[in-house]
Amino acid sequence: MPALWKRVARGLGQSFDCAVAERSRLRVSLSLWLPTRVGMRARSDIELIERACADWDADAHQDALDDLQRAAQRLLPVLPQIPLLPWQLRRRMNKIEAAICCLARQPGFFPQMFHGVALLGDGSFQRMDADEARHLSGRGLLAGEDIHALRKIGTRLHRQTAAPLRIVEIGSAAGGGSTRIVGDMVKRHGGTLYSVDPWPGLMHRVFLANLQIFDLEGVVVPLRGTSAEAAARFADGSLDGVFLDGSHIYEDVLADIDAYLPKIRKGGILFGHDLYDVPSRFDRGELLGIAAVNNAVAGHRDGRGEVERVDVHPGVILAVQDRFGDDIEHFPDSAVWAKQL
Ligand SMILES: C[S@@+](CC[C@H](N)C(=O)[O-])C[C@H]1O[C@@H](n2cnc3c(N)ncnc32)[C@H](O)[C@@H]1O
Numbered sequence: 001m002p003a004l005w006k007r008v009a010r011g012l013g014q015s016f017d018c019a020v021a022e023r024s025r026l027r028v029s030l031s032l033w034l035p036t037r038v039g040m041r042a043r044s045d046i047e048l049i050e051r052a053c054a055d056w057d058a059d060a061h062q063d064a065l066d067d068l069q070r071a072a073q074r075l076l077p078v079l080p081q082i083p084l085l086p087w088q089l090r091r092r093m094n095k096i097e098a099a100i101c102c103l104a105r106q107p108g109f110f111p112q113m114f115h116g117v118a119l120l121g122d123g124s125f126q127r128m129d130a131d132e133a134r135h136l137s138g139r140g141l142l143a144g145e146d147i148h149a150l151r152k153i154g155t156r157l158h159r160q161t162a163a164p165l166r167i168v169e170i171g172s173a174a175g176g177g178s179t180r181i182v183g184d185m186v187k188r189h190g191g192t193l194y195s196v197d198p199w200p201g202l203m204h205r206v207f208l209a210n211l212q213i214f215d216l217e218g219v220v221v222p223l224r225g226t227s228a229e230a231a232a233r234f235a236d237g238s239l240d241g242v243f244l245d246g247s248h249i250y251e252d253v254l255a256d257i258d259a260y261l262p263k264i265r266k267g268g269i270l271f272g273h274d275l276y277d278v279p280s281r282f283d284r285g286e287l288l289g290i291a292a293v294n295n296a297v298a299g300h301r302d303g304r305g306e307v308e309r310v311d312v313h314p315g316v317i318l319a320v321q322d323r324f325g326d327d328i329e330h331f332p333d334s335a336v337w338a339k340q341l
Contacts, residue, residue, distance in 0.1 A: 169245070194220075
């Protein structure tokens with residue numbers, strides 16, 4: 001069967017499976033998979049958390065936080081079994097995994113991260129500004145393909161050495177994105193992730209809560225300050241990897257590349273976010289124009305030479321162009337680039 005038809009057939013099969021699973025199979029599979037008493041309870045716990053994830057009415061749910069926390073604490077030990085669960089159930093659990101961790105370990109941050117509603121000191125709630133809410137969200141700002149790319153880079157570093165890993169992340173924001181992905185990888189391998197960010201205002205508290213929520217307190221060392229301030233802490237050749245996602249201003253990205261490249265050992269990896277294709281596919285003049293008006297939409301030529309419009313950070317693309325040209329690896333469909341030393 002030609003590859004395209006195979007994909008269509010697989011896609012149709014999957015949507016059929018999903019539809020059936022939504023109606024019935026999913027509802028029983030956890031009960032079948034786990035001992036009956038645990039399975040029945042887990043089923044209702046999952047449904048409770050799913051309902052709270054889909055819809056949050058601050059007034060109605062304020063009292064529900066205790067129940068939600070208890071449900072999440074019961075489900076937390078089930079999470080390590082996710083790879084063993086049937087795929088329909090795994091998908092369903094994956095969707096609420098971050099919420100389970102958040103509710104079990106830090107329920108106060110659940111409305112904030114999943115619904116953009118901040119819990120105030122007096123116990124009342126306040127809707128947050130949309131941009132702030134997006135930054136604080138439990139999943140961070142990375143797209144699915146970015147996560148995939150970071151995991152691939154992690155696997156490479158993991159295979160290169162048996163020694164504990166030393167990785168620096170510049171720009172962590174609330175810690176739900178790259179900190180969590182790279183932190184999980186470092187936790188599995190052994191080692192330390194140094195997270196560098198000035199963390200203005202509320203962001204610092206949320207970052208620390210996220211370390212607790214994602215069980216990364218023993219793995220991540222937060223270094224509050226700018227990348228320039230933190231650079232002096234690391235000796236030349238002492239790091240396995242550095243991830244750049246801090247300031248996106250051209251001069252700052254150049255300075256980050258220049259400050260951290262010598263800190264990486266031979267064979268280690270400098271990697272970063274916000275590069276949507278190899279640098280030469282972007283028009284330098286257009287990027288300079290965009291940088292001047294601080295806008296963020298540009299065209300780049302894809303592999304077939306067709307121009308696509310994308311949201312870009314011109315400072316990042318221009319800085320990578322100027323230091324490495326196209327001599328970097330770009331991960332398809334993601335905004336992640338890497339330079340192996
Ligand atoms: C795009 S966000 C990072 C997103 C994060 N990596 C994620 O995956 O969710 C950029 C972060 O860089 C931080 N930042 C800005 N300038 C910085 C600098 N000079 N040094 C370190 N961090 C910086 C900001 O405070 C912000 O939290």
